[in-house]
Amino acid sequence: MSQSLTHIDTDGTARMVDVGAKTASQRVAVATGTITMTDTALAAIKAGDAPKGDVLGTARIAGIMAAKKTAELIPLCHPLPIDAVNVDFTFEAEEEFCGTIRATATAAITGKTGVEMEAITAVSIALVTVYDMAKALDKGMVISEIRLVEKRGGKSGHWIADGWA
Numbered sequence: 001m002s003q004s005l006t007h008i009d010t011d012g013t014a015r016m017v018d019v020g021a022k023t024a025s026q027r028v029a030v031a032t033g034t035i036t037m038t039d040t041a042l043a044a045i046k047a048g049d050a051p052k053g054d055v056l057g058t059a060r061i062a063g064i065m066a067a068k069k070t071a072e073l074i075p076l077c078h079p080l081p082i083d084a085v086n087v088d089f090t091f092e093a094e095e096e097f098c099g100t101i102r103a104t105a106t107a108a109i110t111g112k113t114g115v116e117m118e119a120i121t122a123v124s125i126a127l128v129t130v131y132d133m134a135k136a137l138d139k140g141m142v143i144s145e146i147r148l149v150e151k152r153g154g155k156s157g158h159w160i161a162d163g164w165a
Contacts, residue, residue, distance in 0.1 A: 024112050027153035031119035032104045033146035034092075035127045041137035042099035045130070046091065055133040056089050059103070063087035063126030067107055067118040077117050084108045085118065087126050103127050116148050 037045075045055045052058075064085045071079035086106045093100040105122035107115040127143045134141065149164040 024110055025153045026108070026110050027114045028106065028108045028151065029114060029116040029119040029148060030104065030106045030150040031116070031123045031146065031148050032102060033123045033127050033143065034100050034102050035130050035141055035143050036093070036098055036100045037134065037141040038138045039094070039097055039099055041134050041141065042091070042094065042101070044137055045101070045134055050134050051136045052133045055130055056101075058133055059089070059126040059129040060087045062129040063103065063105055063122040066125035067105065067115075067122040070118045070121045073121065074117055078113050080109055080111055080113070080115060080118065082107060082109050082115065082118060085122055087122055089126075101130060103130075114151060114154050116151055120146065120148060 041050075044050045048054060064087060066073075067085040068082060071077045084107070088104050090102045090104070091099060092102055103123050103126045105119045105126065107118040107122060109115045109118075124146055127146070131141050131143065147161065149161040150159065152158045
């Protein structure tokens with residue numbers, strides 16, 4: 001069975017999907033990602049002693065702003081009137097010479113299409129902002145594991161990534 005491509009018309013031309021006939025529903029998406037850095041950089045971020053100031057506070061605002069600008073960044077993405085975006089950080093995997101910060105973004109809307117791209121964009125930009133704010137401490141930081149981990153609402157219903165609880 002062949003699957004039709006939603007963003008390509010019969011002539012092979014890119015197009016924005018028409019969601020006009022869809023029913024609006026409550027939709028939520030959760031994305032996550034990590035940034036790993038030296039223990040020195042992590043300690044400075046935790047203590048609020050990074051050279052550029054409040055790393056996580058700035059990254060949180062950057063992630064929220066990015067979610068609101070997603071349609072300007074990703075071709076064919078619908079501009080959405082987002083109800084809420086939250087970006088949270090946790091410290092994990094602290095080892096002798098390095099540590100990891102996990103960013104998790106939750107985006108919500110009552111609308112005709114999902115907010116997965118907004119959640120993924122929020123996490124991505126939040127982590128890039130952590131890098132920018134702390135690069136004087138560690139230029140070798142690694143951003144990884146950016147992914148959608150949960151979505152609720154819409155035609156496809158509730159989905160959770162394997163291993164995410």
